[in-house]
Structures are given as C-alpha cells and as structure tokens.
Amino acid sequence: MPTGDRSAIRLSPMEVPKASDVLANELREHILSGVYPEGTPLPPERELVVQTRMSRTTVREALRILEVQGLIRIKAGRAGGAFVQRPGEESVASSLELLIRGRQIRLASVHETREAIEPSCARLAAQHRTTGDLVRLESANAAIAASGDLDEFLGNNVDWHVAVATASHNEILTGIMMALSRAIYTTTDNEGFINAEVRDIAVRAHRSVTRAIKERDADAAVRRMARHVHSYAAAALEVEDRTTVSVPEED
C-alpha cells in the first residue's frame, strides 16, 4: 500500500510565511488603515522585541521592509526610531525607475507613456490649478529661459513638466510624471540634439500651455501639450535612431 493512501486526510500545499513578513504585514495594515497620523513613532526595536517575542533580527528585517516600501522613516540616535510616513510620489517614481532601467525599456515606451499622460495632466491642471500652482509654473518657465548649460536646462525643463503634473492635483499622475521625467533626464543628457533653437521652441510651447492653464482653457491645454510632447518625442527618437544601431521592431 503506497504511503500516501494511509489516511483520507488531504491537504493543499501550504505557505509558511517568514516571521519578518508576518510582522511587516501586520504593521503595514496598521499604517495603511490610517489610524496613525504621519509622524507617529513606532515602538523602539527592543520594545517590539518584547511585545512580539521575536528576535531583534526579525524585528529589524520587518522594519527594513517597511522602510524600503516608504511606509516608515528611520532615524538613528536618541529620540530616533521608526516614524510612520505615508507613501509618497517618490516611492512610485523610484519603482518605475527600476522598471525602466532594469528592463532596459525602449525610450520609445517612455515617450509613449508621456504622450499618454501629459495632455491629461494639462487638462486637469487647467481645471484644478490654484494661483500658487500658476506661480510655480511661471517661475519654472522663467528658469528654463534663463538656464545656461544643457544640464541646467534639462533640470529646469523637468521641473516645469512636474509642476504641470502637480497642478493637476492628482497624486498618481504626479508620481508617474516624476518617474518618467527622471528617466528621460538621465537618458537624454548624453545627446547633443538640444541646441538653442530647440530650447527656444520648448520655452514658447511651455508658455502657451501655461497660458491655457491660467485661463482654465482645458481643451487648449490638452491640445498644446499634446503637440509639444509629441514633437519633442519625435525629435528625441529621431536622434536615437541616428545614434544607436539597433532599431527594435514590433510584432
């Protein structure tokens, strides 16, 4: 008689979660439920040890997990410890950045995504902008016009686009835009295709989008932003094709 038939009891494969994961999940649920306001200190590690009867190693691993996920911030020293933090745009941005870098994603994909997102950002910005948003947009634009070397120009450029996203008052879109901007920023700087003319065109496009946002003209904002992003993407990709050998094909 084969071993497995001795008993009628049948069990499905079971998962044995790690102790640190259990603790991390527990704490995460508490944090996400919103019971603790931002900045609430968690108990010190040694206190968690006695409360949970786990070892300090385990407790620390759990805290490390939450820290990487952006749910807590850990300070050393007296009056230090783990403090509740609500996940922000940067955590989304950094994970998107990992995806883009790690998968060596075609620059085309990044631009496609921008073309999908930015017009909508512009629309929402036109609808929801505050005067404070306007100030930021215009000062960002001024900084672009006044910027000297390429690096400064690109940085200010990114700032303006992120400012538009911020003005949309949509945290998800903002997070995504931050990530895409960073990706483009780090991949574009080695190209020399940004000459004075291109910069001038960009400044003017930004100004016209800003104006539409100021006048709460959603449709114009969408249209102008779409055109701006599209032409920028086309130019960048053209340079890509000239500089790189491989041209990845679809389908």
Add this chain to the structure above:
Amino acid sequence: MPTGDRSAIRLSPMEVPKASDVLANELREHILSGVYPEGTPLPPERELVVQTRMSRTTVREALRILEVQGLIRIKAGRAGGAFVQRPGEESVASSLELLIRGRQIRLASVHETREAIEPSCARLAAQHRTTGDLVRLESANAAIAASGDLDEFLGNNVDWHVAVATASHNEILTGIMMALSRAIYTTTDNEGFINAEVRDIAVRAHRSVTRAIKERDADAAVRRMARHVHSYAAAALEVEDRTTVSVPEED
C-alpha cells in the same frame, strides 16, 4: 556679530550611508547594468560575508532591500539563495497600490488616471497587437459575459483591461494599469451599482473596442475606449457621491 557669520565656510548637510545600503547599492548597480542575466545566482550569504568583510546581519539587510525592490528572489534550502530578477510590472503595481491606499486617494483620482491611460493603451494596442493578444482579449471578453456573481465579473473585467494594456506592448503602461485595476477592484466591490444592464453595456463596449484593435483602427480604439472608461467612471463616481457623505472639493 551674529553667530553664523564668523566663518565663510558653508557646508550642506551630509549623508552617512549605512553599511547595508552601500552593499545594496553596489549590488543593485551590478544587477541593473544588465551584466547578470535573469536567474543568475548571487553568492551565498556566508560567501558575501567573507568577500565584503561585513557581518551576516548587514549582508542580509542588503539582500532584504533588494528583495523588496524586486531585484532578487530568495529561495531557501539547498541550491537556494538569491537569484537575479528583473523588476516587473508587479513591483510598480504594488507601490502604486501603497500610494493609493496609504494616501486614501480619492477614487476620482484613480478614475482620472484611468481616463488618461486607457485610451492610449487602446491606441497602442491597435498598432502593436499580435494575434496572441487578440486571442487573450477575446477570451477575456467571453469570460466576462459568462461570469456569474459580481466578484467574478469584476475580476474578469480587470483581466480584460489589463489584456488591452498588455497588447500595447508597453511595459510601463501595463504596470500602471495593473495597479489601477487592482485599486478599482478592491474599492468597487462593496457597491451594488453593477446590475445586469451595466454589465451588458460593458460587454458590448469591450467588444467594440476589441474589434477596433483587431482591425488596427487606432482612432476608433481610442474613441471607444475613452467613451467606455468615461461613462464607467461617471457612473462609479455618482454612486460614490450617493453613498459617501464627504465631497472633497478642489481649489
């Protein structure tokens, strides 16, 4: 003479990285540079200890960081260890999920984002779809039509939308859509606004979008998807307004 002026020397706040972060960054750069193909095993922990002259605690914390970031996968047991893994859509999805849950983001933001993204997904899908994508789309649609209870319907619904994103062959958009879908899935199920009529409308809308993708009619795909998502969002938000008390105002 005020205190701060005695010396002209100015320093910015300095960062003292932790040992585990140093190691994690080092390993991360190696992984992201793409030198190690997916699945390459990292040295065992004890081996890393002798190589880096750090303690096992430190090494393990570094590995935990990379694991949470989705850059390695850790298996226990003999022939186990840490294996290189390229970050996938799920890591983006989960971080977006944290953002949405943790910030208790208005459902309106999620729908806004969907309205921004999905039409573009549809366009790209129409342009880049393979026949395999088509099969998946159609079977997903069939599953929706045949689904019984609400939960099953919602799950299949999500599957179809993700299938559209997948057919766009844009990993960034796919990751975002996965996250948004999950968020909507988990926040919608408690509402009873999905009756037979709504479901029927959804199925028909999906079919028409699928047809446009099949015929590579990008413009129609965009248009139909935009209409579908918009009406769905409007319906969901209307129910929201009826059920919840607070109506967050903008500006």
Add this chain to the structure above:
DNA sequence: CGTGGTCTAAAGGTCTGACCCAATCTAACA
C-alpha cells in the same frame, strides 16, 4: 554671556556565533 567640552541616556547599527528549518542530493537498503 556664549562657546565649547563632557557626560549620560536612548536609540538604531553592526558583529558574533550558534542553532533551526528547508530543499536537495546521494547512497545504502529492501
């Protein structure tokens, strides 16, 4: 005064070494 030195307590960071558990391989055994 205020500037700097010193001390102390609290907290995270690191290290050591041991042991436990899981997965796999292997070789002996029925």
Add this chain to the structure above:
DNA sequence: TGTTAGATTGGGTCAGACCTTTAGACCACG
C-alpha cells in the same frame, strides 16, 4: 529498482554583546 535515511548546503531565527549617533543637560572657562 524504487524508497528512504542521512548528509549537505543553503536561508531563517535567535540571543547577546558592543559600537555609533543623537538629544539633552550640565559645567567650566574666557
């Protein structure tokens, strides 16, 4: 020829010590 009982190699956990960083208090000296 299967089976099965070690043996081996790996991660997971634990306990405890020590180091480093920070805040705060206190003091001493110019």
